[in-house]
Amino acid sequence: MRNRPIGVFDSGLGGLTAVREIQRIMPGEDIIYFGDTGRVPYGTRSRETIIRYTKDDIDFLLRHNIKLIVAACGTASSVALPVLYDKYDVKIMGVLEAACKKAVSVTKNNRIGVIGTVGTVKSGKYAELITKLNPKMQVFSAACPLFVPLVENGYSESKAAQLIAKDYLLPLKNEKVDTLILGCTHYPLLTKVISDIMGDEVTLLSPGALAAQEARGYLEKENLLSDKESGTSQFYVSDSVENFAELGGTFLGKPIKSSVHLAEAFEQ
Numbered sequence: 001m002r003n004r005p006i007g008v009f010d011s012g013l014g015g016l017t018a019v020r021e022i023q024r025i026m027p028g029e030d031i032i033y034f035g036d037t038g039r040v041p042y043g044t045r046s047r048e049t050i051i052r053y054t055k056d057d058i059d060f061l062l063r064h065n066i067k068l069i070v071a072a073c074g075t076a077s078s079v080a081l082p083v084l085y086d087k088y089d090v091k092i093m094g095v096l097e098a099a100c101k102k103a104v105s106v107t108k109n110n111r112i113g114v115i116g117t118v119g120t121v122k123s124g125k126y127a128e129l130i131t132k133l134n135p136k137m138q139v140f141s142a143a144c145p146l147f148v149p150l151v152e153n154g155y156s157e158s159k160a161a162q163l164i165a166k167d168y169l170l171p172l173k174n175e176k177v178d179t180l181i182l183g184c185t186h187y188p189l190l191t192k193v194i195s196d197i198m199g200d201e202v203t204l205l206s207p208g209a210l211a212a213q214e215a216r217g218y219l220e221k222e223n224l225l226s227d228k229e230s231g232t233s234q235f236y237v238s239d240s241v242e243n244f245a246e247l248g249g250t251f252l253g254k255p256i257k258s259s260v261h262l263a264e265a266f267e268q
């Protein structure tokens with residue numbers, strides 16, 4: 001059981017924020033990644049559709065004999081997981097809990113910003129969890145629907161990204177948040193643009209990376225950490241292998257082309 005892979009999924013590239021951290025802190029783990037690039041974005045879709053897509057993603061990973069699933073997608077975690085969690089035997093972790101706990105522990109002025117997709121912000125789950133952890137917290141949320149297409153198309157550091165980010169983020173900056181949860185896993189790929197606007201004094205949190213740390217804690221506790229020295233990562237996508245390989249390889253800091261495959265069940 002311990003040497004089975006960890007399954008990670010997202011609508012596209014965003015879940016690589018979890019993969020990068022898993023590779024860093026658990027180098028012995030095998031990873032099966034699924035990016036639903038043929039159907040990205042999830043965040044602008046209806047609740048029913050997000051639940052259906054999330055179910056497909058989980059079912060795909062289950063075919064790979066995995067020991068744990070990390071739903072490295074803020075939208076799936078906040079909209080779909082609450083109704084899907086208990087339908088599976090395998091442990092499924094979302095990205096909300098670790099990020100909310102961290103935000104509550106690092107904020108000094110109790111003013112926390114959350115940015116995410118329309119679906120995530122509409123669900124209100126981040127705010128709900130944060131105020132449940134500490135009712136003194138004030139949460140300011142904003143949906144940033146254009147961020148995902150910017151990332152998926154390789155425009156993360158463009159002028160367009162800067163202009164759009166200013167529009168989305170200035171209201172949160174004006175609220176004087178000192179901690180900002182990048183509540184969609186795609187957003188850490190825009191870290192430079194976001195931190196230029198928010199300033200060094202605002203702590204940016206990456207839910208994908210924090211979920212990876214939480215996953216390590218879980219595997220350790222359950223005695224399920226791999227005993228191998230180095231693991232492999234295989235990436236499956238439901239659309240263009242090339243685009244994912246290029247942008248994903250840049251983000252992970254190493255070429256991944258030979259490990260990126262078209263997911264057969266999703267072949268169109």
Ligand code: DGL
Pocket residue numbers: 010011012014015040041042043044072073074075076117120148183184185186
């Ligand atoms: N990366 C995802 C999230 O964390 C999904 C973005 C999208 O597909 O809209 O919300």
